[in-house]
Amino acid sequence: MADILHRIGVKNSTPEKVYDALTTIDGLAAWWTEDTKGTSDTTNGVVQFRFPPVGGFDMEVTKLTPSSHVAWRVVDGPPEWIDTTITFDVSQDDDYTVVLFKHEGWKEPVDFMYHCSTKWGSYLMSMKTLLETGKGAPAPNDVQISNWH
Amino acid sequence: MADILHRIGVKNSTPEKVYDALTTIDGLAAWWTEDTKGTSDTTNGVVQFRFPPVGGFDMEVTKLTPSSHVAWRVVDGPPEWIDTTITFDVSQDDDYTVVLFKHEGWKEPVDFMYHCSTKWGSYLMSMKTLLETGKGAPAPNDVQISNWH
Numbered sequence: 001m002a003d004i005l006h007r008i009g010v011k012n013s014t015p016e017k018v019y020d021a022l023t024t025i026d027g028l029a030a031w032w033t034e035d036t037k038g039t040s041d042t043t044n045g046v047v048q049f050r051f052p053p054v055g056g057f058d059m060e061v062t063k064l065t066p067s068s069h070v071a072w073r074v075v076d077g078p079p080e081w082i083d084t085t086i087t088f089d090v091s092q093d094d095d096y097t098v099v100l101f102k103h104e105g106w107k108e109p110v111d112f113m114y115h116c117s118t119k120w121g122s123y124l125m126s127m128k129t130l131l132e133t134g135k136g137a138p139a140p141n142d143v144q145i146s147n148w149h
Numbered sequence: 150m151a152d153i154l155h156r157i158g159v160k161n162s163t164p165e166k167v168y169d170a171l172t173t174i175d176g177l178a179a180w181w182t183e184d185t186k187g188t189s190d191t192t193n194g195v196v197q198f199r200f201p202p203v204g205g206f207d208m209e210v211t212k213l214t215p216s217s218h219v220a221w222r223v224v225d226g227p228p229e230w231i232d233t234t235i236t237f238d239v240s241q242d243d244d245y246t247v248v249l250f251k252h253e254g255w256k257e258p259v260d261f262m263y264h265c266s267t268k269w270g271s272y273l274m275s276m277k278t279l280l281e282t283g284k285g286a287p288a289p290n291d292v293q294i295s296n297w298h
Contacts, residue, residue: 002152006270007263009295096296100263114156114249121155121270125294145274146158147245
């Protein structure tokens with residue numbers, strides 16, 4: 001088993017604002033992918049993230065602790081992602097709201113996992129920019145990192 | 150043990166050019182940190198990467214396969230980094246020169262590892278930008294990702 005880990009710090013924000021960016025459809029659509037639908041603010045809700053034309057992910061919300069913790073389980077998407085889990089831990093550290101991100105449960109460190117690690121980092125930077133400036137870089141206007149986009 | 154993985158693709162480049170960015174002092178200084186000194190193009194050489202005012206890393210070059218593979222072992226730096234290894238595997242995939250990056254041998258997934266994962270992704274994007282545009286974002290002009298810089 002292998003995990004993807006990331007840490008970002010958002011300046012001049014609050015745990016409440018970061019939690020909103022992780023648990024509202026408008027928030028998620030403003031940093032990950034504009035094509036976001038479903039129920040993101042309730043345990044057992046399912047959120048559909050799509051990245052036309054290549055597909056996407058369905059996430060079941062498995063745990064929500066306001067302003068502090070969000071957990072998802074991947075219920076549909078690429079085979080490597082199914083049943084992996086994604087967590088966001090939010091806390092305040094001086095002037096920064098810090099997000100610890102973990103995508104765990106990958107069975108093998110396949111090349112696609114290397115790609116997803118870099119891509120997650122880039123999307124988390126999109127969330128940071130969204131909260132700091134009001135404008136993120138969600139798909140389809142995300143930062144291209146390679147031939148796999 | 151836990152690993153940091155990343156994958157980037159550099160457009161309109163070659164494995165030779167990417168290898169140069171990984172094995173020359175001028176190349177490394179143009180995407181990771183401007184304060185780079187030492188011997189980067191010979192096995193058993195040691196490269197000093199510094200990030201004033203916070204310190205840095207000494208890397209022993211452990212393996213070099215021209216245009217294809219670079220491996221380093223951390224011989225000095227933060228305690229979590231000592232004896233970890235860093236590898237770059239370079240290959241061509243259509244129009245993109247692909248780099249698979251691995252920083253392995255972390256004993257524990259401490260918060261600093263989360264930070265270094267995101268930071269490595271950002272620096273690899275700096276290498277991509279350097280090779281695509283001629284200008285990277287090495288320290289001290291690197292992209293700030295958090296209160297830990």
